[in-house]
Amino acid sequence: MDKTPFWNPLLETMDLEKLKNLQLKKFKRIFAWTYDRSRFHRSLYDRAGIRPEDIRSFEDIRHVPKVEKSMMRDVQRKDPFPYGDALCVPLEEVSEFRQTSGTTGQPVYQADTWQDWEWWSECWAYILWAQGYRPSDRMFIPFGYNVFVAFWAGHYAAEKIGCEVVPGGVLDTQARILKIQELRATAMMATPTYVLGMADTAKTKMNIDPTELGIRRITCAGEPGASIPSTKERMQNAWNARVFDHAGATEIGAWSFECECQPGGMHVNDAFFLVEIEDIDTGEIIDVPGRRGKMVITAFDRMAQPCVRFDAKDIIEWDPKPCACGRTFRLIKGGVVGRADDITKVKGVLLAPSAIEEVVRGIEGLGNEYEVVVDKLGDIDRIKLKVELIPGQEDRTQAIEAELKDQLRLKTNLGYRIEFYDHGRLPRYDVKARRFRDMRKK
Amino acid sequence: MDANVEKISIEIEKLKSSIERLEDVRQDFPALDLNLKRIMAGVKMLELNFVDPLEEGPG
Numbered sequence: 001m002d003k004t005p006f007w008n009p010l011l012e013t014m015d016l017e018k019l020k021n022l023q024l025k026k027f028k029r030i031f032a033w034t035y036d037r038s039r040f041h042r043s044l045y046d047r048a049g050i051r052p053e054d055i056r057s058f059e060d061i062r063h064v065p066k067v068e069k070s071m072m073r074d075v076q077r078k079d080p081f082p083y084g085d086a087l088c089v090p091l092e093e094v095s096e097f098r099q100t101s102g103t104t105g106q107p108v109y110q111a112d113t114w115q116d117w118e119w120w121s122e123c124w125a126y127i128l129w130a131q132g133y134r135p136s137d138r139m140f141i142p143f144g145y146n147v148f149v150a151f152w153a154g155h156y157a158a159e160k161i162g163c164e165v166v167p168g169g170v171l172d173t174q175a176r177i178l179k180i181q182e183l184r185a186t187a188m189m190a191t192p193t194y195v196l197g198m199a200d201t202a203k204t205k206m207n208i209d210p211t212e213l214g215i216r217r218i219t220c221a222g223e224p225g226a227s228i229p230s231t232k233e234r235m236q237n238a239w240n241a242r243v244f245d246h247a248g249a250t251e252i253g254a255w256s257f258e259c260e261c262q263p264g265g266m267h268v269n270d271a272f273f274l275v276e277i278e279d280i281d282t283g284e285i286i287d288v289p290g291r292r293g294k295m296v297i298t299a300f301d302r303m304a305q306p307c308v309r310f311d312a313k314d315i316i317e318w319d320p321k322p323c324a325c326g327r328t329f330r331l332i333k334g335g336v337v338g339r340a341d342d343i344t345k346v347k348g349v350l351l352a353p354s355a356i357e358e359v360v361r362g363i364e365g366l367g368n369e370y371e372v373v374v375d376k377l378g379d380i381d382r383i384k385l386k387v388e389l390i391p392g393q394e395d396r397t398q399a400i401e402a403e404l405k406d407q408l409r410l411k412t413n414l415g416y417r418i419e420f421y422d423h424g425r426l427p428r429y430d431v432k433a434r435r436f437r438d439m440r441k442k
Numbered sequence: 443m444d445a446n447v448e449k450i451s452i453e454i455e456k457l458k459s460s461i462e463r464l465e466d467v468r469q470d471f472p473a474l475d476l477n478l479k480r481i482m483a484g485v486k487m488l489e490l491n492f493v494d495p496l497e498e499g500p501g
Contacts, residue, residue, distance in 0.1 A: 008491050010447055022495055115483040122487045272490070301490055 002136075005260065005325060007129035007161075011271040012327045019328060020058075023274050026300035028055050031064065034306045037088035040075045041067075041308065062276070062285055066296055066311040069100075072108045072251065083111045089304045098149040100250045101432065104341060110149070110250045111304040117156070119272075119301050120149075120253060124157030126269055127257035130325070131219055131244040133187055135162030140185035140215075142168035142176045142194065143431070149250045150222060150431075154189045163187070173201045180213050187217045192225025192235060193433040196368040199238035204424075211240035221246045223432045224354050227258070227266065227335025230362035247314065247336045252307050253299045256332065259325045266336075267329040274298040275332075276309075277316060280340060289320035289333070294340045313340040315352070344438060346374055347381045349413050353436045356385065359407040365393035365400050369426040375439040384417040391423050451496050454488045461485065 006012045014022070032052035034041045045051065048065045055061060075084040080091045087094070089111075096112040112120065133139065139158040143151045145167065158165045166183060168176045177198060180188070190198070195218055202208040218241050220226035226235070226245035235243045245266055248254035255273040256266040268275045277286040277293040286293045295314040299307040319333035338352035345351070353372065360370045367388035374383050387404070389397065401418050408416050461478055468475040 010495055011491065014495065018495070025497070026494065113483075114480060115486050118480075118483040118487055119490075122490070271495075 002134050005130065006327070007126045012126070012130075012329060014271070014328055016328055019270055022271065023300075024058065024061075027061055027274055027298060028052065030298065030300050030302075030306055030308060031055055033303065034088060034308050038086050038306065040071075040085035041306070043085075044071075061274070061309070064309050066309045067307075068311045069104065069108055069251070073106050076109050082109050083305060086305055087111055088306060089113055094304055097147070098152070098250055099147050101148055103432065103434070108251060112302070113304045116302050116304050117153075120153035121156035121160050123248075123254035123269060123272055124153045125160050126272075127246050127254060128154070128157050128161055128163075128219065130257055130259040130267070130327075132217060132242075132260045133158065133161060133163060133219075137163045137187040137217070138166060138183060138185045139163045139187040139189070140166045140168050140176070140180050140183070142171070142173075142188065142190055142198070145169040149248075151189050153254060154219065154221070158187075158189075173198055174206060177202045177206060177208060177210075177213070180215065181208065184214050186214060187219075188215050188241075189219040189221065191222040191431050191433075192220045192231055193223060193429050194431060195220060195235045195243070196231075196238060197428060197430070199235075200368065210238055213239070215239050215241045217241055218243045219246055220244065221248060224336060224338070225357070227337075228354055228358050228361065229264075230358050230360075234361050234368060245335050249312065251310060252297055252312060253302055255297060255299070256335075258335070259323065259327065261323055261325045263319070263321070263323045263325070263331060265319045265331040265333045267323065267327055267331055270329045272300055274300065275316075275330075277318065280315075286318075289318040292317040292337065295336075314338075315340060315343070342436065344374070346383050346414060351383075351412055351414065355411045356408065357435075359404065359411050360385070360387060363400060363403055363407070365390055365396050366404075367423050367426075369428065370435060371426055372436045373439060374437070381440070382417065383414055384419060386419045386421060386426060388421050388423045388426055447492055447496060450488075451493045454485065454493055457488070458482075458485050 035045055035052050044065050050064055075086050076082060078084040080087050093113045094111040095114045096117050098110045099107040141151050141155050155165055166185060199210040202210045225231040226243055232243050245258040247256045256268050258266045276296040278296050279286055279293050292315055295312045295316050296309050297312050298309055314336045315338040316332040316336055319331035323331055338354050343350060343352050356372055360366055367390055369388055371386040397420055404418055461482055468478055
């Protein structure tokens with residue numbers, strides 16, 4: 001059983017036409033459930049004149065109004081408290097409370113029943129099995145086990161697939177590294193920021209080489225990074241481990257994963273989620289590969305607080321190539337390449353912050369941390385990049401600056417002021433980093 | 443694979459029926475009621491994996 005690459009080959013290698021039929025059937029089911037039980041959603045759909053019996057095709061689905069995060073904020077903090085009108089089950093059936101991180105505004109609460117929680121771990125089981133974790137793994141999970149969903153479901157999925165799970169909450173970074181060393185953990189899950197941060201702490205503060213700790217697989221989530229080639233390479237080199245990406249969200253679920261083939265993108269779990277890509281300017285649904293757009297997503301089986309055509313704002317594009325792993329689950333090329341609300345115009349040029357990360361982490365001699373500051377001098381936008389030099393690279397400053405400016409011009413079409421800092425001077429983050437500061441909005 | 447999956451699907455439905463047959467008595471025993479709730483959630487995952495895909499057509 002351990003040798004099969006699929007958690008469930010029936011779904012993961014399903015013929016595409018059957019998969020589409022399954023998706024349509026499941027969308028109809030969750031739409032009817034939501035319409036019948038959520039006053040918020042019913043009101044939205046009634047205003048649009050759409051009822052469950054109107055859904056007969058994917059074209060019909062496209063007419064179902066989208067739900068934005070801001071709408072969820074508006075319905076919550078009311079009865080049934082604290083979830084409000086979007087709750088589809090009696091309050092006493094809610095067994096799990098989580099909330100979003102609040103990076104884009106007031107946190108949104110998420111209710112899950114025990115069945116939803118089981119569903120979360122089932123989605124993650126698909127991820128972990130596809131990434132090669134097996135019952136022989138000892139999985140160390142260095143996260144806070146708090147109100148953010150983060151790696152909770154990863155923990156339960158690791159248990160489900162038979163791993164031994166070591167919860168690394170509460171411990172500080174050095175204690176976590178020592179625990180990994182003591183127990184000879186083989187696997188880990190963390191944000192890319194923390195993966196690099198732990199490696200840095202091990203090397204610079206503890207004289208421990210992370211490559212010798214025995215971690216062989218790492219799953220990243222929570223922020224982009226593991227699908228940015230230069231960041232992935234840094235993490236893999238730092239730990240001598242394979243690093244895999246996963247994208248999920250509190251309001252959505254664990255919808256995508258990179259498989260063991262590492263095809264330069266992530267599979268969408270098409271059996272559990274419907275992913276649509278919407279053109280940012282026209283709103284038209286993009287079915288063809290090669291065009292980026294904004295993700296609109298439905299979770300078919302999440303019942304307490306459903307996710308139906310949620311406007312996720314993740315920027316993705318379909319990959320035209322099938323994956324060597326044999327899954328018929330579609331690939332999104334390059335993973336989640338940015339967020340619609342992160343992309344901004346600087347000097348009239350559209351800029352995705354992930355492009356800057358790709359450049360910085362691809363240059364030898366620079367540390368992992370960086371910061372981008374955009375401000376205005378009069379009417380003119382300015383952009384400044386702060387980077388750290390790795391100790392011993394000081395005499396290469398000019399060459400590094402030249403390479404940085406060239407690569408940034410190539411990748412982002414912008415000129416930057418570069419500021420160099422000694423290693424350790426820029427902010428460190430425990431979980432998710434906030435490296436892009438747009439002072440023009442203040 | 444199809445024949446095996448049909449067999450799996452039948453057994454899953456039997457599991458579900460078994461739990462449902464305890465509906466009348468479960469309210470008397472919290473240990474029964476709440477453990478069955480958890481088991482039912484697991485059975486639902488089996489349904490998502492093996493029963494849903496077998497049903498023909500888009501519904």
